[in-house]
Amino acid sequence: MMEIKNKNLIHDLTPEIVSTSRKWYFLFGLFVVIWAVGIYGLIQQIDKGHIVTGMRDNVVWGIYIVNFIFFMGLSYAGALISGVLHLFKSKWRAPVIRFAELITVISLCIGPFFIFFCIGRLDRLPFLFAFPRIQSPITWDVIAIITDLVGCFIFLYLSLVEDFAILRDTTAISIKPWKKKLYRILALGYIGTEKQYRIISQAKNIMAAMIIAIAIIVYSVLAWIFGVTLQPGWHSTIFGPYFVIAAVFSGTGLLIIIMQLFRKIYKLEKYITKKHFVNVGILLLIIAAFYGYFTFSDYLTKWYGSVKMDKILIDKLFEDYYLMFIFANYLGILIPLIIIGIPRFRTIRNIVIAAVIALIGLWFNRYIIVVPTLETPFLPIQDFRMDFIKYSPTWIEWALTAAGVAIFGIFMMLVSKLAPLVSISEMEDSAESEIL
Amino acid sequence: MKLYRFLVSIILTLACLSSLSAQDVEEPEILSPYMEFKYLKNTEEQRILEAKIFLAGELGLIPIEGLPVSFYTNIEEPELLGEVFTNEKGIARYIISDDMILHVDEDNNWWFYAEFEGNEQYEMTMEEISLMDVNLNMSLEETEDGKMIYLEAYTVQNGEKVPVSDEDIYIFVPRMFSLLSVAEGYFIDGEAEVEFPDDVPGDEEGNLTVIGRFNDHWQFANVEKRIETKWGVPASHEVAESHRALWTQIAPRWMIVTLTIMLIGVWGHYLFAIISMIRIKRVGKKSK
Numbered sequence: 001m002m003e004i005k006n007k008n009l010i011h012d013l014t015p016e017i018v019s020t021s022r023k024w025y026f027l028f029g030l031f032v033v034i035w036a037v038g039i040y041g042l043i044q045q046i047d048k049g050h051i052v053t054g055m056r057d058n059v060v061w062g063i064y065i066v067n068f069i070f071f072m073g074l075s076y077a078g079a080l081i082s083g084v085l086h087l088f089k090s091k092w093r094a095p096v097i098r099f100a101e102l103i104t105v106i107s108l109c110i111g112p113f114f115i116f117f118c119i120g121r122l123d124r125l126p127f128l129f130a131f132p133r134i135q136s137p138i139t140w141d142v143i144a145i146i147t148d149l150v151g152c153f154i155f156l157y158l159s160l161v162e163d164f165a166i167l168r169d170t171t172a173i174s175i176k177p178w179k180k181k182l183y184r185i186l187a188l189g190y191i192g193t194e195k196q197y198r199i200i201s202q203a204k205n206i207m208a209a210m211i212i213a214i215a216i217i218v219y220s221v222l223a224w225i226f227g228v229t230l231q232p233g234w235h236s237t238i239f240g241p242y243f244v245i246a247a248v249f250s251g252t253g254l255l256i257i258i259m260q261l262f263r264k265i266y267k268l269e270k271y272i273t274k275k276h277f278v279n280v281g282i283l284l285l286i287i288a289a290f291y292g293y294f295t296f297s298d299y300l301t302k303w304y305g306s307v308k309m310d311k312i313l314i315d316k317l318f319e320d321y322y323l324m325f326i327f328a329n330y331l332g333i334l335i336p337l338i339i340i341g342i343p344r345f346r347t348i349r350n351i352v353i354a355a356v357i358a359l360i361g362l363w364f365n366r367y368i369i370v371v372p373t374l375e376t377p378f379l380p381i382q383d384f385r386m387d388f389i390k391y392s393p394t395w396i397e398w399a400l401t402a403a404g405v406a407i408f409g410i411f412m413m414l415v416s417k418l419a420p421l422v423s424i425s426e427m428e429d430s431a432e433s434e435i436l
Numbered sequence: 437m438k439l440y441r442f443l444v445s446i447i448l449t450l451a452c453l454s455s456l457s458a459q460d461v462e463e464p465e466i467l468s469p470y471m472e473f474k475y476l477k478n479t480e481e482q483r484i485l486e487a488k489i490f491l492a493g494e495l496g497l498i499p500i501e502g503l504p505v506s507f508y509t510n511i512e513e514p515e516l517l518g519e520v521f522t523n524e525k526g527i528a529r530y531i532i533s534d535d536m537i538l539h540v541d542e543d544n545n546w547w548f549y550a551e552f553e554g555n556e557q558y559e560m561t562m563e564e565i566s567l568m569d570v571n572l573n574m575s576l577e578e579t580e581d582g583k584m585i586y587l588e589a590y591t592v593q594n595g596e597k598v599p600v601s602d603e604d605i606y607i608f609v610p611r612m613f614s615l616l617s618v619a620e621g622y623f624i625d626g627e628a629e630v631e632f633p634d635d636v637p638g639d640e641e642g643n644l645t646v647i648g649r650f651n652d653h654w655q656f657a658n659v660e661k662r663i664e665t666k667w668g669v670p671a672s673h674e675v676a677e678s679h680r681a682l683w684t685q686i687a688p689r690w691m692i693v694t695l696t697i698m699l700i701g702v703w704g705h706y707l708f709a710i711i712s713m714i715r716i717k718r719v720g721k722k723s724k
Contacts, residue, residue: 133685133687134687134691134692134695135682135683135687135688135691140695143695143699147699147702147703150706151702151706154706154709154710157713158709158712158713161713161716188713188716188717188720189716189717189719189720189721190716190720191720191723193719193720193723195719196716196719196720196723199712199715199716199719200712200716202712203708203709203712203713206705206708206709207705207709210702210705210706213702214702217698386498389498
């Protein structure tokens with residue numbers, strides 16, 4: 001029997017497992033509607049072809065690829081944060097780590113779908129598996145994403161086993177019989193013996209180390225898909241670490257937003273306190289400084305080199321993409337730095353604002369990495385039309401982007417019906433004086 | 437509150453900057469397009485007038501779609517042949533009907549004129565062309581000397597055939613994006629002989645199209661004849677056995693070894709984690 005000392009923990013951390021609130025239904029319904037609009041857009045796209053998108057001969061990667069990179073970045077950030085927090089046994093990690101793990105797995109499930117939306121000939125997709133060329137960064141990416149997905153699932157599951165055992169055995173709350181049955185299967189017979197604890201801790205430690213390494217490798221591979229080409233703006237030796245840092249930046253931002261959302265919805269104020277926001281906020285601050293440094297370094301060297309195509313690209317960024325460039329690379333970095341850097345500004349609300357700005361800025365950063373480069377081809381193409389030169393996403397692309405965000409919310413909410421979003425076992429293990 | 441004031445001031449500053457730059461950009465401007473005007477007499481003896489309207493941009497030529505182009509003939513009393521709208525490639529194409537009798541000037545030339553009148557967005561643009569009609573014949577023959585192309589060209593002036601002399605003619609083959617010039621000949625007394633090269637790739641069976649053409653000629657503009665033949669070198673799509681490299685069929689050994697070691701390392705640890713789960717279950721059963 002898995003028993004815990006603090007019975008209130010079970011009660012407080014499982015609000016949606018026991019019953020479903022109106023808020024839950026409302027939010028879930030909203031996400032489903034957004035998702036349905038996206039599906040309608042997708043049907044239009046499949047029916048009429050990619051002509052309904054803004055993508056043309058030059059800009060063949062639009063916001064679908066931007067979203068792919070963005071979601072994959074969130075995922076790797078989640079993996080890095082949860083892995084590091086676990087390995088370094090941070091005392092404050094308990095209420096935060098499950099969110100990071102969920103961000104990892106859910107983003108990783110959503111991201112690759114944007115690749116499918118982007119492919120004109122989906123029937124050729126199996127060729128990637130049937131005839132892989134391992135020299136191709138695309139093949140590395142396919143292998144890496146599958147490997148990462150499996151690893152992150154295992155890590156998430158391992159961290160859930162103890163909670164499943166607690167929910168299986170608890171009498172503190174009333175759980176439906178079918179859920180009890182499910183917990184019995186998922187808990188793998190865990191009863192918290194010393195040997196079981198040792199085995200699961202060892203497995204979790206190993207998987208935490210693995211997912212840190214894999215996250216770095218996988219996101220570097222994604223960066224190299226761009227970096228190994230000779231395209232202006234992409235051909236950069238620092239793209240690997242730059243992408244990794246940017247991913248952690250966006251993931252940390254999302255973590256703060258998710259913490260605040262679920263803290264409010266599930267009334268977790270007692271467990272997720274200002275201290276947690278400040279700690280994760282300081283992580284965001286450090287990453288923002290590194291990310292700003294990488295961004296500056298990347299653009300400075302390109303601008304100073306004055307290679308013809310780089311110069312055309314940078315001119316374009318400062319003219320056609322001026323506001324987006326300023327928001328992504330100045331405001332998106334400086335505002336989080338100022339808000340979190342000055343102790344007076346460090347309130348929960350301000351930290352969440354900083355996180356939202358960081359997250360939106362990072363999305364724009366992805367946009368100005370992908371699109372302007374494709375609008376600046378090496379070979380001047382004769383006879384190309386205006387919409388071939390200037391990409392602008394259509395409502396279908398926006399609808400599918402919103403659907404991606406909605407499905408993220410749907411998954412989070414569904415998980416909250418089966419598993420506690422704040423780990424009960426971690427909370428029990430952590431020093432109560434620290435948390436409560 | 438101070439923070440919000442700070443954020444609001446930044447956003448307002450940006451909005452002002454963007455509105456300033458927007459003012460610069462949004463001033464109404466009438467653009468000056470260019471026109472390219474061509475005449476082609478193709479292998480079916482169709483006479484085609486083609487006007488292309490475009491803007492010259494930093495990245496190349498930007499075609500303009502949907503502009504009306506009027507085609508005229510007869511320089512003395514301009515006569516409207518027809519009006520055609522430019523397509524998405526900026527091209528307006530007019531085919532002169534076979535039974536149309538065109539007016540010739542005192543030098544035996546036809547005169548054509550294409551005009552876009554202009555609108556609130558684009559300035560007026562026009563081009564004219566003057567040319568002499570020429571009749572071109574072509575035949576192919578394989579002789580001991582090689583693959584020979586025989587060409588004949590003459591004009592009709594005052595009802596009499598006048599052979600073309602001292603003019604160049606070019607031999608082309610179509611390739612993926614344009615026509616490739618492979619040989620050239622010279623007319624003497626209305627006849628030209630050109631040897632076709634032996635090393636021009638065709639399709640898998642060696643088929644290719646041979647084109648004899650006056651190409652952008654000062655007097656005849658574009659006139660061509662096309663013949664399908666098997667004079668090409670059959671293209672082979674067999675992949676040659678290649679060495680190990682990034683760009684060949686088989687990857688370098690170091691890459692295969694590195695990837696294999698990494699994958700075995702990672703998936704090995706996964707296996708360990710899965711075995712740990714099985715052990716947890718076994719220990720649980722034993723403890724019960």
